[in-house]
Amino acid sequence: MKQDQDEFYVGYQPKAPAGIAGAVRGTVVLLLLLGAVAAFLIVREQKDIAAALFEFGVVREFEGVIAAKPYPMLRVARPDAAGDAEAFSRYLLVAPFKFGADPIVAPFDGKKVSLKGTLIYRDNKTMIELAAEDALREIGGGVGDKPVSFGEVTLKGEIVDSKCFLGVMNPGELKTHKACAVRCISGGIPPVLVVRDGEGTVKTFLLVDRNQGQVNQAVLPMVAEPVAVTGELVRLDDWWMLKADPESYKLL
Amino acid sequence: MSLAYQAVGWNRQKKVYDGWLAVGILLYLAVFMVLGAVLFPSITAETLLIRGFGTASFVLLHVILYIGPAARLFPRLLPLLYNRRHMGVSMFVLGLAHGVLALIQYHVGGDQFPLVSLLTSNGDYASVVNFPFQLLGFLALGILFLMAATSHDFWLANLTAPVWKALHMLVYVAYALLVAHVALGYLQNHAAPVTTALLGLGVLGLFGLHAAAALREGATDKEAEADNGWVYVARVDEILENRARMICAAGERIAVFKYEGKVSAVSNVCQHQNGPLGEGKIVDGCITCPWHGYQYRPKDGASPPPFTEKIPTFRAKVTEGKIYVDPKPLPPGTEVEPALIQGEGVA
Structure with missing residues (x-):
């Protein structure tokens, strides 16, 4: 028999026999290549990443009028508004981590404020995560706005928490994000219904009950599930709101 | 080790x-x-x-x-x-x-x-x-x-x-x-x-x-049958020098090694991680496990001092160029005289 056919490897000897070492070297190179190819094939399918952004670590200052209900918002005049464009934008306000900003903004309802926070935005929808300390400062009085009704509609989509969906987490929807969405909505982050048309256009609708109250706890069992919501469609400046009692939501 | x-x-x-x-x-x-x-x-x-x-x-x-x-x-x-x-x-x-x-x-x-x-x-x-x-x-x-x-x-x-x-x-x-x-x-x-x-x-x-x-x-793992208490393993020339043939008899996996004109039989199961000793080789006079190099002396299934591992041994014999083992295991570490190939005797 040939010498190399009876090679035997012992790990505590200084070197592996030449034939075995060659076979292992070839296998290791193959495994490295296969690993790199697997990484390439897997990562190129991570197509669930939206064009959304959370300016983590960047604190900016904003001025506007606080609207504490139904969910905390900052109403900001749009200096460039022309034609049919809304004259005001509304930035949803949330607290750091997985909590809503209701207790922070309640004393400033209807007042003009200067506030510090971090921008979160996606598809022309903007949110501000308030700075951890001294986020709001009153600088005057403000003018509110009345919602405009567009009648009854039925919309099909997914309930998500607005903070993660708008950019804090990416992706911030579907089953892999469900647990986080439940935590956020439970903690006071405004829930929104995400509706996609056949061409992939995404629209978000703030969910409130018929009395325009918050629905956070009531929607928890339906988060990240396909649902149909029938209710009154209302516009608040550049935000759409859907008024319907959560008991009437239908799981699809 | x-x-x-x-x-x-x-x-x-x-x-x-x-x-x-x-x-x-x-x-x-x-x-x-x-x-x-x-x-x-x-x-x-x-x-x-x-x-x-x-x-x-x-x-x-x-x-x-x-x-x-x-x-x-x-x-x-x-x-x-x-x-x-x-x-x-x-x-x-x-x-x-x-x-x-x-x-x-x-x-x-x-x-x-x-x-x-x-x-x-x-x-x-x-x-x-x-x-x-x-x-x-x-x-x-x-x-x-x-x-x-x-x-x-x-x-x-x-x-x-x-x-x-x-x-x-x-x-x-x-x-x-x-x-x-x-x-x-x-x-x-x-x-x-x-x-x-x-x-x-x-x-x-x-x-x-x-x-x-x-x-x-x-x-x-095909169960080998005993004849008068002995189980046929292989012809002497079918086993490479310092290598083994594995058989399964009486529910035991047995590794039968050929080395230096002798034959010894031990349990196929390494004490370390149950590695297949029969796929190992005799290195420096000891059966060496292919998985992690644990070693046992062929004649008594004991690791060389100062190591203390022991495995069961089996009696072996060589008759007319054919190797046989007695599938009854002996207590771990029991010394068994190896069967001589040229003299064709019983261990």
């Missing part, structure tokens, strides 16, 4: 092994992270890290599970098996990084204790489709932790080889949990046909390798 316990008894081979293991892991993570950041500029660093660590761990688990049957089919790959525990601990660390980051990302900073949130906030335990996939990953990580924590020979000696082996066979439970974790998690909601195909290929490949290795071992 070692007598005293050290965290890791480093030698050149282990350093080479771990060096290439590190290269492999870093290469995977680099390809995943760099391409991910380039292809999807909006992806958050946390998402990239969670997915990178998770997939790296799962791919490495496949390599780990493939090595066992592959080394049985292609013995030249045995060096990959030698320090596989280093691969296992690395795989656990990657999985742990994935799990901890996911726990922080999705459950910390909310209105509930993170571990409670992990177990309660996603899904319906009574449903297959909506089953909370996180729990499956959490359980798998628990098993992998037990395995990583007991991977050292200290635990192997103290738990005893059968208990340790049974504990480490739980890796297949962890693997099944992780397949379900991936299928009911990421793959359920995302159109990822190539990733799905890779997972299917990974599972099928593992089954295929195990089936092929089992088929090969099936021939060895």
Whole structure:
């Protein structure tokens, strides 16, 4: 028999026999290549990443009028508004981590404020995560706005928490994000219904009950599930709101 | 082999092994992270890290599970098996990084204790489709932790080889949990046909390798019949010098070695990790296990001093160029005079 056919490897000897070492070297190179190819094939399918952004670590200052209900918002005049464009934008306000900003903004309802926070935005929808300390400062009085009704509609989509969906987490929807969405909505982050048309256009609708109250706890069992919501469609400046009692939501 | 316990008894081979293991892991993570950041500029660093660590761990688990049957089919790959525990601990660390980051990302900073949130906030335990996939990953990580924590020979000696082996066979439970974790998690909601195909290929490949290795071992495990208390093994010229032929008789796997004009028979089962001694070789006068190099003297099945391991021995005889063994095992460490090939006598 040939010498190399009876090679035997012992790990505590200084070197592996030449034939075995060659076979292992070839296998290791193959495994490295296969690993790199697997990484390439897997990562190129991570197509669930939206064009959304959370300016983590960047604190900016904003001025506007606080609207504490139904969910905390900052109403900001749009200096460039022309034609049919809304004259005001509304930035949803949330607290750091997985909590809503209701207790922070309640004393400033209807007042003009200067506030510090971090921008979160996606598809022309903007949110501000308030700075951890001294986020709001009153600088005057403000003018509110009345919602405009567009009648009854039925919309099909997914309930998500607005903070993660708008950019804090990416992706911030579907089953892999469900647990986080439940935590956020439970903690006071405004829930929104995400509706996609056949061409992939995404629209978000703030969910409130018929009395325009918050629905956070009531929607928890339906988060990240396909649902149909029938209710009154209302516009608040550049935000759409859907008024319907959560008991009437239908799981699809 | 070692007598005293050290965290890791480093030698050149282990350093080479771990060096290439590190290269492999870093290469995977680099390809995943760099391409991910380039292809999807909006992806958050946390998402990239969670997915990178998770997939790296799962791919490495496949390599780990493939090595066992592959080394049985292609013995030249045995060096990959030698320090596989280093691969296992690395795989656990990657999985742990994935799990901890996911726990922080999705459950910390909310209105509930993170571990409670992990177990309660996603899904319906009574449903297959909506089953909370996180729990499956959490359980798998628990098993992998037990395995990583007991991977050292200290635990192997103290738990005893059968208990340790049974504990480490739980890796297949962890693997099944992780397949379900991936299928009911990421793959359920995302159109990822190539990733799905890779997972299917990974599972099928593992089954295929195990089936092929089992088929090969099936021939060895065919029960040999005794004639007047002796079981035929092979002709003398069918066994290579310093090598063995394995047979299964009276429920025992027996390794019959030919060396220096003699024949000795011992249990096929290494005391260390139940490795197949019959696939080993006589090195420096001792039967040497192919898995981790544990050694036993052929005549009495005892490890050379100062080591203390002992395995059962068997009587052997050579008649008219044919080797026979008495399948009744003798107590571990019992000295048996080797059968002489030229004189053709009974041991």
